Amino acid sequence: MSGQSHRLPSGGRIDRSKTVRFSFDGRSYEGHPGDTLASGLIANGVHLTGRSFKYHRPRGITTSGSEEPNALVTTGEGGRTEPNVPATMVELHDGLVARSQNRWPSLSFDLMAVNSLLKPFFPAGFYYKTFMWPRSFWYRLYEPAIRRAAGLGTIADQPDPDVYEHSYAHCDVLVVGAGPAGLMAAQAAARAGARVVLADERAVPGGHLAGEAIEVDGRDSAAWAQGICDELDGLENVQMLLRTSVFGRYDGLTFGAVERVGDHLGNDSSGDLRQRRWTIQTRQFVCATGAIERPLVFGDNDRPGIMLAGSARHYVNQYGVLPGRKVVVATNNDDSYLTARDLARAGADVTLIDSRREKDVTGHALLPGETEVRYGQCVTQTCGKLHVSSARLADISEPDHIRSELPCDLICTSGGWNPTIHLLSHCGARPKWDSAISAFAMAKVENGVHMVGGAAGTFELQKCLQEGVAAGVAAASACSRKARKPAAPKTEKLPEYRIQPLWRLPDTISKASASFVDFQNDVTIADLELADREGFGHAEHAKRYTTLGMATDQGKLSNVNAIGVLSELRGTPIAETGTTTYRPLYTPAALGTLAGQRQGAEFRATRHSAMHQWHEKNGAVFTEAGLWLRPYYYPREGEDFAAAVKREVLNARSAVGMVDVSTLGKIELKGPDSGQFLDRLYINSFSKMKTGRARYGVMLREDGMVFDDGTVTRLADDHYFITVTTANASGVMQHMEFCHQVHWPDLDVQFCSVTEVWAAMAVAGPKARDVLSRVVDGIDLSNEAFPLQSVADARIGDAFVRVLRISFSGELAYEIYTPADCGLGVWEAIMEAGAEDGISAYGTEAMTVMRTEKGHVAGPELDGRTTADDLGLGRMMSQRKDYIGRWLSQRSGLTGAGRSQLVGLKPITNSDTFRMGAHLVTEPGTIGPDVSQGHVTTSVYSPACDHFIGLALLQDGRSRTGERVYVASPLHNEQVEAEVTGPVFVDPDGERMRG
Amino acid sequence: MQIPCPWCGSRPLDEFEYGGDATKKRPEGKKQENMEAWVDYAFLHDNVAGRHKEYWQHVGGCRCWLIVTRDTRTHEIIKSEFAVPQLRSNQR
């Protein structure tokens, strides 16, 4: 182990009393609590952390924050493998395992780097242009090869053992960013009594102050920030969310965030909470997200050892590591003078290269006397292999002429600072070019939004603090919290921030070497030139042509530089070159975190009927019906699906069966106008139906198509009970509420969904009456006293039951409704009473078989395109009343010839089968939309007929009984000859159910 | 996004369901001869860029149907009131 060669002997805000061990690419290293993976690697002299996306060029740590484009690593092992994590955001903990990406066979010797030699052949748009023809080659050959060559990390191939959760926060004031302005805003709002949430993506508060060596309020800036944070943390009305990335702002001041709860703990037991997704709803938003530095663009500006200037001093001040000893600081602004000062103080040999003239500079007062400054010069190109070794310098007035070559092991580069305005523009607001700071900034913000500090383009610390206080007070008072305006603390006086943009060097330099604008997607100045030459020079076009800004860092370092370059290439002002659109997510979030607990069996709710236990105990195979689990069939020893269903059907038709129908939607209506209300909802009438009766009903949509069907029962003069299909239960309820509240608020009716209140079962078969007579108390079930369509209340044992005599199966049948908590007991009582008659349960498939044998329509026929008349229910449509869908169902297209009508189908050869979805054609061997005359909606094996039967929608079908058609499913290479029949196959006169 | 429910107060979008254009009134009592009025009511809806009146139901709350005036470009909600006219005087 080489030891922490680049760790300074003292300083930094890390815990030097403890050591943590971690590994990178299989080698183990040491660092301290408080380090990130990036600072830990730099401390050990490791800069090279990855290979670039397209050319596989060696890349190193470039920043110290979430904007990192190059140092993406894979952390964890097995199911905890996480690719594409910026090393700058990984907190060191004992046992941390990290690997570099996109290299083969090793990071320092990467065979794919040959791409780099072929660079002239890999210009922007290359993949699109070269690999387009022939088409099949693209899928089979080019695409897989490119995928292997160009890529980031690889995702885990095992399930993630960690736990993720969702959480919600509501507050008066959300402050994003715990830098100087954010802390002040949060403090001022909190002291006024507002409920405050303060979120910051870093592990420590202070924002950039955590990495500065300056004084605030007479104290070290990081200690000052920690002090404010401690005060806020102790307040009941403040929620501190450190390690929390606010990734998006959505309409109405709703925010999404990810809190990294457990990543830094290095837990390896499963079941620990790793990350939490927050939804934060606030009344006021203070955007204190700071600013992100942009690099200068020069030749070979991507080598390991080239770093943003602000980040370099961050490593010195926060982590006590010195990223290089022989340092070139290349800049166009005064902020970098702090970097030169702090690195020089830490013992580095610093040369500062400023592209501006001396008289435009304010920062030199900061520098120790011996620091060499070269004004009016720039770095044009760098040398080195796996690390930068020297910088070539030229006069800014004559960049083609190399003046000198400076050996160095670190180049700190700064092209200026961009306000981090993502959260200000996620909802569509566009930034404006601010020439004073040479950056995009928001000219104004919406109601309830405040921007402060760097995010607002304010780079003077004293002003940042003042803006924070003012915003905190304003936000609190907008929430009616009275605030005294506290004074902002005093800071050390720093030189004014000035900048002169330097977008690019002459063409000769960008042609001789690669000048990278976008590191993560390997986009160079030459690529932008090509985009412009080919007519894609507008920022939005260039982005798509070159893929600039489309990598996981979303162009945080590159977008503004690209716009500056394009503006010069096009000779248009930046304001006319365009800006890019900022969209969530600000930083990537793991899919597991977004899903939270909603995965696997918890993906959505599962609903069980009251009799579920019995079904399980009796071997039911379940099927999903919406959220419900319903018994599909109950196989017995040695039975397959077909055998079980056949037995269940035959038993119900010859003896008695019982099916759980609890999932039906159930709605109860009361009020004097209930009958009238139902008359307006259904095509048939219920206001004249007698109390104690039940009847089948059909609802249309307003456009005339069938919406739903079910039974309507009249329990009293002003009291009805209706059932609706399982699938439409919530939709019908909403429809009824809409009709009542929007169309007919004058009707005196109240209604309520009671789906969960009642368990329900249907008892069907010739022995149904015998069985129920043994257990039902309080009703004479004889045919005379209780004919078809009767309803009455009774008891089974101690349980209240409501008995309806209606039939879906076509058999003598009763539906029993009982309060849900009595469901299991009633079911078991009927089962017991029916044992001597051979009662058995049947599932939804047997139910489908029986309703098909009877020609009853269900979901597949009610497909939203069928009218009541199409389904043979036209006679039910009342001519004497108005109802939803009445008039639009009379449109000529819905009533004329050529409508698809419900028919039955039976195969000519008894052993032939056909399937749902097959098409009906009149000539064998033909298929296509132009020849199809209809389709099969339901097909089952009918035990009663002993062959397959089907329901189908066939053009003018009712007049075609007896015709022969071909049932074709070309997907399955099937074609069967069938005869068109009426839809009812069993007991067409309905004698069984009336018996 | 939040929608202010006049009964429950401001509530998140997931509690609501969209119910379509609220600028048209059902041609109550109109017969088949007025098919044009029916077709207009059911099918002819403007795709407004700007302020639009829409039905929303607070399904995860009081289940009231609301008439919400929303700017379709910015999602700003300008007004939210009960669909039932008799309730509007009770509005918060």
Ligand SMILES: [Zn+2]
């Ligand atoms: Zn409500």
